[in-house]
Amino acid sequence: MTERDPAVEPQSLTKHFNEALILSSLERGPKHGYQLALDIEEGSGGRFGFKHGTLYPILHKLEGDGLIAGEWTDEGQRGKRKRYRLTQPGVRYLEALRVSWGTLLERFTHLMEEERS
Amino acid sequence: MTERDPAVEPQSLTKHFNEALILSSLERGPKHGYQLALDIEEGSGGRFGFKHGTLYPILHKLEGDGLIAGEWTDEGQRGKRKRYRLTQPGVRYLEALRVSWGTLLERFTHLMEEERS
DNA sequence: TGCATCATATCGAGCCTCTATATATCGTGG
């Protein structure tokens, strides 16, 4: 249960970007990993896709940190799936993430469009 | 002169973020590396800071790709500085970067705030 | 003379994503 910092900083953009997408998707309803990847890929019009080698390690970490909870559903002969849902700490973390992203992007876009003085 | 892709993608956020800050600052006027770091740090209210071990390698790459041009100014006994300015390809690259950031952030914020269906 | 600041540079460590590979089931087409 590593202490996880929701502060979005320049050097952690990709990581927090991926977390935000995953947690936001789970906020819309619990789903398993493969489904999650499809959801984000479709929802973004094919722009944001998760490679499996990227997604599963992230899910394991989020689970290890208690932000999401995975439950194996043994669906008989249709194999096993791990259904993830957002936990209460996860909900709070996601809210903090949104705020942090907001302030960072505000400063970024401002700096990027600044006029020549 | 590696072919540089201005397409901002989830896995290259930090890199393109840093490039955007640097090129935007140079668009406001030529300056040398140390000055650049101070400019961005001040302009962002201390939020976006460049470590020297990060900044100089990036500048070297941007210069190698022809997006910025460095010129050593030997200021007598006050030491040597390398003054960077934006080149024409750099101006075009920065414009493409802005567009790419815009579309990515649009989709990202949309996905992140999507309501439960 | 010593210290902080200015100024540039590079190397190794560490983190994170990607590619490739492995395993297993299911449905479909040849």
Next chain:
DNA sequence: CCACGATATATAGAGGCTCGATATGATGCA
């Protein structure tokens, strides 16, 4: 009936990029 693609999860190794540490050297101030 078998091969293949899609569904589904998992991990190890490679590579890229930032960070911390370290080095060099000049200037100005106490």
